[in-house]
Amino acid sequence: MGEATKRRLERLPAAEYVRCDVSRAEEVRGLGERLKADGVLLTGIVHAAGVAGDGFLGSKRREVYDAVLAPKVDGSVALLELASEHPDPFVVLFSSITAVTGGFGQGDYSAANAFMDSLAAGARAEGARVLSVDWPTWTGAGMAVDHDVDADDAPFTPVSIQGGLAWLAYFLRHPVDGAVPADFNLPVLEREWDTLPFTVSAEVATAARNAAKEPSETGEAGGDAVLAGVSDPTPTQLRIASIYGSVLGLTEIDAYAGFQELGGNSLMTANLLSKVEQAYPETVDVADLFSYSTVVDLAAYIDEQRGADAGGTDDREGDRSLREALAEIGDTELISVFDDIEDSGERW
Ligand SMILES: NC(=O)c1ccc[n+]([C@@H]2O[C@H](COP(=O)([O-])OP(=O)(O)OC[C@H]3O[C@@H](n4cnc5c(N)ncnc54)[C@H](OP(=O)(O)O)[C@@H]3O)[C@@H](O)[C@H]2O)c1
Incomplete structure (x- = not known):
């Protein structure tokens, strides 16, 4: 030690x-x-x-x-x-x-x-x-x-x-x-379909096929939710709405409704954290998801954090020590x- x-x-x-x-x-x-x-x-x-x-x-x-x-x-x-x-x-x-x-x-x-x-x-x-x-x-x-x-x-x-x-x-x-x-x-699932050592439900199989055909513009597989309540959404708002949609299984997200209000529970919050972390590494923690629970608030917080980090080194997670x-x-x-x-x- x-x-x-x-x-x-x-x-x-x-x-x-x-x-x-x-x-x-x-x-x-x-x-x-x-x-x-x-x-x-x-x-x-x-x-x-x-x-x-x-x-x-x-x-x-x-x-x-x-x-x-x-x-x-x-x-x-x-x-x-x-x-x-x-x-x-x-x-x-x-x-x-x-x-x-x-x-x-x-x-x-x-x-x-x-x-x-x-x-x-x-x-x-x-x-x-x-x-x-x-x-x-x-x-x-x-x-x-x-x-x-x-x-x-x-x-x-x-x-x-x-x-x-x-x-x-x-x-x-x-x-x-x-x-x-x-x-x-999903794209990897589809690519390796013939050699997968496990089976998946028909729903997942369809999602994998769709992901391979039409990669989401937002980069969020399965998340094409429409953002309601903002006339000119920012890219971050769109991406967060897409993530909310994929985690919550919703096709429309109210930009000003909290994650819990939209039906999110604690399991979904863990899922949300993992997806937001993937999209915006090292920007939010669990507590932030509760403090900034609407798409608008979370997107603003992420933009603020990323703005604050701008100009720093591209510190990839994998390069850091435990x-x-x-x-x-x-x-x-x-x-x-x-x-x-x-x-x-x-x-x-
Ligand atoms: N990292 C991943 O992506 C991942 C994914 C899936 C599952 N896991 C599982 O999660 C656990 C932690 O993984 P990790 O990534 O933290 O691994 P890690 O960085 O390689 O650390 C493994 C630790 O296990 C200790 N260890 C090994 N044999 C031991 C023994 N006989 N008695 C006591 N301690 C022993 C090692 O101690 P010494 O350094 O003293 O040898 C080391 O501290 C592992 O069980 C791993 O299989 C990890």
């Missing part, structure tokens, strides 16, 4: 950094013993340890395969055992979309993630609060950035750090099995992801 991270942790109330190889049951048990000795009750575990897979199974050495499986297979089992010794903590397993889609050179990684999905579903069936999220590619930091994964060339849209946190907060309150927090990347990305989020927001899960009224 770097000095900056260390200092930041020191400022977090009651935070402590402990190294533990989760694939070693005895190390996790040792951690459990320490928690007991310190009188600490676990309220939740986020299991985000993982090793990226790389290389075809036919030419892969056994130990390389095992190294990819270890944190996810052995680690998940060990952490669930640890959770079972505490009164009803939540456990979130960071799985991957590859558990559903597979991927070239991803045999070990896909298997490891599929194991976590099954483990979570089984544990939930027995009443434990365990959730496995099939994440798409994360932009901004992490193993996909480290391995130069082209996030725009996948059949699912990538998730930003902000968007991922919003989804995580949502899933903690509304747990589901087999959730993929992403939209279809520390920089997390520093931007802020501790309060990170902590709030896990706040009031117990009070949410939802039952796992």
Whole structure:
């Protein structure tokens, strides 16, 4: 851990950094013993340890395969055992979309993630609060950035750090099995139609065909909503209206109606954030979507932010380090992801 991270942790109330190889049951048990000795009750575990897979199974050495499986297979089992010794903590397993889609050179990684999905579903069936999220590619930091994964060339849209946190907060309150927090990347879906390892509904198939035929002028696939209430809309207003339309499934958007007023809920807000983030990277966060909830207000805010940034460097997300990305989020927001899960009224 770097000095900056260390200092930041020191400022977090009651935070402590402990190294533990989760694939070693005895190390996790040792951690459990320490928690007991310190009188600490676990309220939740986020299991985000993982090793990226790389290389075809036919030419892969056994130990390389095992190294990819270890944190996810052995680690998940060990952490669930640890959770079972505490009164009803939540456990979130960071799985991957590859558990559903597979991927070239991803045999070990896909298997490891599929194991976590099954483990979570089984544990939930027995009443434990365990959730496995099939994440798409994360932009901004992490193993996909480290391995130069082209996030725009996948059949699912990538998730930003902000968007991922919003989804995580949502899933903690509304747990589901087999959730993929992403939209279809319709043009890619259509292009790779013949080799897709999964089926889609007729509605999605039609949307993919249409997206391939008529790419939206706004760049927002499936979002051709008419903006009502503004006689001479700006490009940003049109693009935001298009995004609202695609998220809300509406063909007309009142420029002065708030997102919630138009029928948006918290799941849609997470979706909205991810799309706005894609269109205008690093411009808005979740709180902004509530503060500027109409098309007019949000577009004005985005223009203002982009104006303020104009002249800066073209700082692509992928070029930033994890520390920089997390520093931007802020501790309060990170902590709030896990706040009031117990009070949410939802039952796992
Ligand atoms: N990034 C993405 O696009 C993406 C997409 C889908 C799913 N995911 C999943 O999300 C999780 C986090 O991904 P990431 O991008 O943050 O990965 P990352 O940047 O590669 O970080 C993985 C972390 O896991 C730790 N780790 C590996 N084996 C461990 C073990 N046996 N015990 C304890 N810690 C261990 C590593 O610690 P050391 O550095 O000390 O080795 C590292 O800090 C992973 O499970 C990944 O599969 C990521």
